[in-house]
Amino acid sequence: MPDFVPVAKLSDIADPGKLLAEVDEQLVVVIRVGDAVYCIDDVCTHDGGPLSDGELDVAGCSLACPRHGAKFDIKTGAALTMPATKATRAHEAKVVDGQVLVRLNDA
Numbered sequence: 465m466p467d468f469v470p471v472a473k474l475s476d477i478a479d480p481g482k483l484l485a486e487v488d489e490q491l492v493v494v495i496r497v498g499d500a501v502y503c504i505d506d507v508c509t510h511d512g513g514p515l516s517d518g519e520l521d522v523a524g525c526s527l528a529c530p531r532h533g534a535k536f537d538i539k540t541g542a543a544l545t546m547p548a549t550k551a552t553r554a555h556e557a558k559v560v561d562g563q564v565l566v567r568l569n570d571a
């Protein structure tokens with residue numbers, strides 16, 4: 465299992481907000497809501513849209529793909545709305561001493 469990798473300071477991410485990061489050569493989106501952080505792939509499962517450019521809906525706990533609007537659960541990566549039908553990968557994210565750490569989910 466990969467190690468946790470530092471990607472940013474929590475204070476460098478807007479609240480609420482998101483940040484594109486690269487972990488082990490993979491692009492991921494780190495999402496901040498208050499002191500909580502989440503991480504999902506920067507890839508929409510519909511047609512590869514960059515989720516980091518999408519709209520964050522804190523109340524709905526979702527991030528919308530900027531291409532055709534599919535929404536993904538920021539905690540689980542689950543596809544919530546069409547046209548996406550498959551989940552994008554979710555990764556472990558945590559904050560330690562103000563630093564955001566991410567561990568990739570290999571699955």
Ligand code: FES
Binds near residue numbers: 508530547
């Ligand atoms: S590429 Fe994301 S909804 Fe189509």
